[in-house]
Amino acid sequence: MNFKSFLTLFFFVFPLFAIENVTLQLKWHHQFQFAGYYAAVEQGYYRDEGLNVTLRDRNPAINNIEQVLNGESQYGIADSVLLVYLAQKKPIAIVAPIFQHSPNVLIALKSSGIDSPYKMIGKRISMYPNDADGLPFLAMLHETGVTKKGFNRVETNFDINDLTSKKVDVSHGYATNEPFEIRKKGLEVNVIYPQNFGVDLYGDMLFTTQDELKDHPKRVEAMRRATIKGWKYAIAHKEEIIRLIQTKYSNTQTTDKLMFEANGIIAAIAPESVAIGTLNQGRLDYMREMLDSHGLTSPDESLGESLYRDVSGMRQKILAHISFDQIVYISFFIFILLIMMVYFVRKLQIRKKELIVLKESAEASARSKSEFLAAMSHEIRTPMNGVLGMLGLLDRTQLDPSQKHKVAVATSSATSLLGLINDILDFSKIEAGKMDLEMLEFDLRDELEDFTHFIAFKAQEKGLGLILNTDKISYSNIITDPGRLRQILTNLVGNAVKFTHEGQITINASLYKEDEKHGRLHIDVIDTGIGIPHEKIETLFEVFTQADGSTTRKYGGTGLGLSIVKKLCALMGGFVSVTSIPGEGSTFSVDLSVELGSDQVIAHAVKQETNEENIIWPANTRILLVEDNDINQLVAQGILEHIGLDCDIAANGLEALDAIRISNDTQRYTVVLMDCQMPEMDGYDATRAVREGRAGEENKYLPIIAMTANAMQGDRQKCTNAGMDDYIAKPINLSVLKSTLIQWILKEEALIIKQTVPTDLVLWDEADALHRLGNNDTLLNKIIESFMNDGPKSLTALIKALAENNSQDAQLHAHSLKGAAGNVGALKLQAIAKHLEEAAKNKDLSKVQVEIQECENTLSETLKLFKAHLDKETKPTLRKKRLDPLQMAIKLQTLKKELEKGMMIDTQETGIFVEYTNEAFTQKMAKLKEYIERFETEKGTTLIDKIMSELEFF
Numbered sequence: 001m002n003f004k005s006f007l008t009l010f011f012f013v014f015p016l017f018a019i020e021n022v023t024l025q026l027k028w029h030h031q032f033q034f035a036g037y038y039a040a041v042e043q044g045y046y047r048d049e050g051l052n053v054t055l056r057d058r059n060p061a062i063n064n065i066e067q068v069l070n071g072e073s074q075y076g077i078a079d080s081v082l083l084v085y086l087a088q089k090k091p092i093a094i095v096a097p098i099f100q101h102s103p104n105v106l107i108a109l110k111s112s113g114i115d116s117p118y119k120m121i122g123k124r125i126s127m128y129p130n131d132a133d134g135l136p137f138l139a140m141l142h143e144t145g146v147t148k149k150g151f152n153r154v155e156t157n158f159d160i161n162d163l164t165s166k167k168v169d170v171s172h173g174y175a176t177n178e179p180f181e182i183r184k185k186g187l188e189v190n191v192i193y194p195q196n197f198g199v200d201l202y203g204d205m206l207f208t209t210q211d212e213l214k215d216h217p218k219r220v221e222a223m224r225r226a227t228i229k230g231w232k233y234a235i236a237h238k239e240e241i242i243r244l245i246q247t248k249y250s251n252t253q254t255t256d257k258l259m260f261e262a263n264g265i266i267a268a269i270a271p272e273s274v275a276i277g278t279l280n281q282g283r284l285d286y287m288r289e290m291l292d293s294h295g296l297t298s299p300d301e302s303l304g305e306s307l308y309r310d311v312s313g314m315r316q317k318i319l320a321h322i323s324f325d326q327i328v329y330i331s332f333f334i335f336i337l338l339i340m341m342v343y344f345v346r347k348l349q350i351r352k353k354e355l356i357v358l359k360e361s362a363e364a365s366a367r368s369k370s371e372f373l374a375a376m377s378h379e380i381r382t383p384m385n386g387v388l389g390m391l392g393l394l395d396r397t398q399l400d401p402s403q404k405h406k407v408a409v410a411t412s413s414a415t416s417l418l419g420l421i422n423d424i425l426d427f428s429k430i431e432a433g434k435m436d437l438e439m440l441e442f443d444l445r446d447e448l449e450d451f452t453h454f455i456a457f458k459a460q461e462k463g464l465g466l467i468l469n470t471d472k473i474s475y476s477n478i479i480t481d482p483g484r485l486r487q488i489l490t491n492l493v494g495n496a497v498k499f500t501h502e503g504q505i506t507i508n509a510s511l512y513k514e515d516e517k518h519g520r521l522h523i524d525v526i527d528t529g530i531g532i533p534h535e536k537i538e539t540l541f542e543v544f545t546q547a548d549g550s551t552t553r554k555y556g557g558t559g560l561g562l563s564i565v566k567k568l569c570a571l572m573g574g575f576v577s578v579t580s581i582p583g584e585g586s587t588f589s590v591d592l593s594v595e596l597g598s599d600q601v602i603a604h605a606v607k608q609e610t611n612e613e614n615i616i617w618p619a620n621t622r623i624l625l626v627e628d629n630d631i632n633q634l635v636a637q638g639i640l641e642h643i644g645l646d647c648d649i650a651a652n653g654l655e656a657l658d659a660i661r662i663s664n665d666t667q668r669y670t671v672v673l674m675d676c677q678m679p680e681m682d683g684y685d686a687t688r689a690v691r692e693g694r695a696g697e698e699n700k701y702l703p704i705i706a707m708t709a710n711a712m713q714g715d716r717q718k719c720t721n722a723g724m725d726d727y728i729a730k731p732i733n734l735s736v737l738k739s740t741l742i743q744w745i746l747k748e749e750a751l752i753i754k755q756t757v758p759t760d761l762v763l764w765d766e767a768d769a770l771h772r773l774g775n776n777d778t779l780l781n782k783i784i785e786s787f788m789n790d791g792p793k794s795l796t797a798l799i800k801a802l803a804e805n806n807s808q809d810a811q812l813h814a815h816s817l818k819g820a821a822g823n824v825g826a827l828k829l830q831a832i833a834k835h836l837e838e839a840a841k842n843k844d845l846s847k848v849q850v851e852i853q854e855c856e857n858t859l860s861e862t863l864k865l866f867k868a869h870l871d872k873e874t875k876p877t878l879r880k881k882r883l884d885p886l887q888m889a890i891k892l893q894t895l896k897k898e899l900e901k902g903m904m905i906d907t908q909e910t911g912i913f914v915e916y917t918n919e920a921f922t923q924k925m926a927k928l929k930e931y932i933e934r935f936e937t938e939k940g941t942t943l944i945d946k947i948m949s950e951l952e953f954f
Contacts, residue, residue, distance in 0.1 A: 019047070020219060023054045025064050025073035027204060030057060030249035032261040033176070034077070035241045036098065040230025042244060049222035060158070065092070068209060075208045075223060079104065080201035081135050083288060093213040096224050096277035098231060099203025099268040101195055103175045104136045110188035112169060117144040117197055123169040124152045126162055136201050137172060139290065140194040176264030180257055201287060203268050228277045235271055238262045239575055239591060246577045247538055255522065255577060255589045256510075384421070387414050389635030389732060396642065402908055409933060424560065437481040437571060438716065441597040444478050444521070445470050445812070448509055451489055453819055458497050460782050465504030472510030475519060477597030484568050485592075488576075489523070491561040492588045496527035503528030503585070513596065521574075521592045531582035540578060541566040565590075615644060621745055623647040624669045626656040626686065627707070628678040636673065636707075636732060643738050647673070653681030653689070660695040660702065669702060671744050674724065676708040683708075684722040691723040703744045707732065762827055763862050766869075769825030780824075784866050787824045794820065795859055798836070802848060810848060811840035817855075824866075829858045885951040888912070896944045899937050907932055921947075 026034055037055055040046050046053040056073060058064055065085060068076040069092070079102055085092050106125070108114035114123065117140055128134040141151070154168050160178050163171040164185060171178070175191055182189050194201070206227055213220055234241045242258045269276060391411045399407065452468045459466040489507075496505045506526040513519045532540065541562050562576075569576045573593030580586035623640065625647040627633050633649055640647050648669075650656040656672065663669050672690075676683040683706060693700050705726045706719040716727045726740055769780055794817040801809035818833035832855045839847040891912050898905055907913050913929045916922045924947050931940040 019052045021052045023073040025056050025067050025076040026058050027077040028058045032258050035234035036231030039234040040226045045226040045229045049226045077204050079203050091210040093208050093210045095206040097202045097205045097279050100270045100274050101268045102136050102201045102203040103268045105175045106170050106192040107173045108170045108190045110190050115190040117141050121150050124154050126154045126156045126168040126171040129155045136194045139199045140197050143198045176261040180260045231276050243575050243577050251579050384418050393638040441479045442482050443476050445476050455493050467506045469508045475596050479595035479597050488565050491565045492525040500527045500529035519594050519596050521594045523590045525588045528585040532580040621670045624672045626650045627675045639734050652678040653686030656686050657695045660699050664696050671703045674704050687722045687724050765825040765827050807840050807843045826862045829862050892944050899940050
């Protein structure tokens with residue numbers, strides 16, 4: 001055979017192995033009802049069977065069964081209505097029943113009292129206009145003795161509002177859909193299942209035509225096999241399929257709704273009872289007989305040509321139609337394929353050896369990357385610890401307003417830089433597989449409320465509302481990583497605040513129990529911001545990606561935040577998804593796997609709501625600080641002095657061992673703060689030496705607290721393995737260090753608090769409130785206004801909970817009032833609310849009843865004080881300055897040069913950022929001031945050029 005003949009043979013035989021295009025007509029719009037088909041497409045199951053399947057959305061105005069019969073689609077999905085078509089001698093072939101039970105139900109409002117077909121006599125029932133589509137309902141009504149004349153049949157318009165507005169008494173629907181929508185409206189429903197009244201029909205079935213079954217039996221078999229495989233995958237990975245539906249097929253559906261639908265669909269499939277795709281001939285015959293008895297189908301119709309049969313029995317028929325010459329050609333082609341396979345196997349063996357070498361090289365590279373990350377983490381965080389620590393100590397000294405402003409700007413910049421560093425390191429840690437979860441038990445409600453109070457100031461600065469809804473948290477104590485949970489929320493809520501200019505941000509949290517030990521935590525972050533274009537959603541969680549290239553220039557950010565969120569969610573056994581409408585807002589949904597905790601959380605550390613100066617440390621307290629960096633020594637000393645403690649210093653592990661050993665002759669150390677990376681002897685080796693008794697047997701169990709700038713996975717475990725008792729990350733946080741020292745120094749003693757608090761606390765500590773807000777009067781007034789609106793609501797809710805004898809709600813509302821009062825410095829109200837919260841927690845509602853009147857009186861007095869403050873708060877009348885264009889041009893030119901050189905500019909000292917008689921010019925200068933203070937140099941210089949070009953017009 002010459003080469004030309006071979007090519008002819010090749011192109012003759014090759015189509016036998018080509019991909020076949022197939023269209024599958026869906027029964028309705030995209031939803032979880034078709035999850036198995038999505039999975040078969042996305043997982044490549046159809047492609048593996050040689051099929052390229054296109055899923056066609058349903059047009060409600062067109063009959064989906066007729067679309068298959070007339071050849072528009074080769075395959076379709078329909079329910080037991082197919083039996084009616086078969087009775088009408090339509091050439092339909094049933095390939096595989098997917099739903100063993102039909103989710104078709106009748107629905108009535110619970111208030112109507114209709115809970116069975118017997119109570120539907122004379123009622124208005126919304127139903128399909130033809131008997132075929134209304135098959136399960138008519139069969140159920142007939143089975144219970146209700147004839148067509150026994151009820152008022154109303155043609156459906158597929159609007160569930162007809163039921164909720166009582167235009168009809170009963171409506172058809174899907175058990176997996178309409179009940180959820182109605183309950184969202186706050187209405188309870190009765191769901192009447194036909195199978196409870198003797199009518200148990202198949203639900204969705206994969207079908208085709210009889211011609212397709214006869215002419216393409218192998219394609220039918222392949223379609224059936226891949227579809228069943230897809231449904232098995234979808235059932236085992238329903239959360240993944242829900243994400244797929246939201247991102248690719250229908251981005252308007254919420255996770256809650258799809259999860260409700262998924263659970264209902266899986267119940268209808270009944271995979272644990274019956275293998276997916278099982279078609280029971282006896283059950284099918286029973287259905288036909290039942291429908292025949294009610295006159296819904298015609299009797300004595302054979303289904304033999306209309307049911308899928310295994311194609312293995314047909315292979316002889318297929319072979320009978322192949323000639324001897326064709327068999328020779330095919331055999332020769334297979335021989336050529338075998339030769340090619342041998343060639344490629346040898347090539348693969350060579351490639352395999354190359355890949356082993358590459359793998360070993362990649363592993364070495366990964367180890368180097370991990371070591372580099374650990375080193376960079378330490379080297380970057382160490383100087384940042386010094387910068388932030390010194391700024392924190394400086395801020396606690398006596399400063400004039402200008403100096404405070406400079407410290408605030410420097411602190412803000414350093415914190416932003418640390419945040420950027422953390423994002424990059426976190427992403428690198430996850431990519432390198434070096435991030436562990438720290439599983440702790442904690443109170444979910446408290447954690448969410450603390451986070452909301454933390455983020456509320458950012459929202460209030462922009463005039464946005466921030467709402468936390470925890471009504472659906474049924475189990476308060478959970479076990480997961482609270483730090484990573486807060487990191488996820490900080491990213492999502494921070495983005496919501498950043499991209500929302502008016503309206504509000506809502507955080508809806510719910511916790512569902514899966515079994516006795518496990519649950520699913522679901523959190524929606526809903527904003528009314530700028531929204532995200534649909535075409536950008538698919539890439540939103542990719543690295544260094546934002547919805548628009550201009551987003552980074554306008555709003556800032558690295559584009560790492562959402563990628564980190566996605567990877568953290570996966571690490572925590574969950575996922576994140578988003579739905580959005582441009583111009584209206586976005587909803588980011590997080591779903592995480594958690595363990596359910598005990599009723600009471602055992603505190604990880606002693607929590608005391610008291611000021612540092614009120615702690616009396618034991619007289620014999622002695623601390624050894626082991627730290628090689630001079631700046632870090634100063635920072636740690638300064639923080640310790642601030643909380644009333646002193647320390648000795650050792651510069652490395654060897655000096656520490658000597659100091660601890662010598663302390664036996666004077667006064668032994670109470671606790672050691674140990675840096676991990678130091679010259680001569682590091683903290684790990686020094687700790688091991690102490691545990692081995694090389695610093696004296698008496699000190700083998702001396703508490704040692706690690707202090708490290710490393711942020712890598714396993715650092716805590718590495719410290720524990722070395723024998724350290726606790727762990728503090730750098731930069732050192734004052735409150736964390738204080739609570740840790742309280743735990744280790746006072747763990748066997750009662751915490752002694754000075755009795756310096758007067759019996760009658762002041763109503764309002766204005767100075768303290770201002771200090772915590774960075775002396776921002778405007779922000780303080782906004783928060784006061786918010787408190788004046790929300791405080792009475794919390795008290796009203798508390799009183800209502802008492803009237804209902806609901807201690808859990810009483811505790812919740814007292815906690816909310818306590819937090820709000822603390823935010824505005826309302827000390828007396830805060831103390832009373834705290835007592836109420838503790839009493840409610842102990843279920844001592846009688847004590848709450850006694851103190852509630854004092855709470856009402858104190859709130860009333862506080863509100864009067866706040867009102868008087870706001871009434872007298874008047875903006876100083878500023879003399880508006882007349883603009884001198886020439887002088888202004890000179891000053892702006894100088895300012896531009898300073899910006900381009902990267903010089904630090906104090907906007908308060910320039911003298912040009914004041915109010916001018918020209919309002920438009922004042923607004924432009926205010927915007928320039930904002931750019932300078934936010935270090936947006938490029939925007940600042942661009943605006944200066946624009947202002948200078950327009951000076952003559954002002």
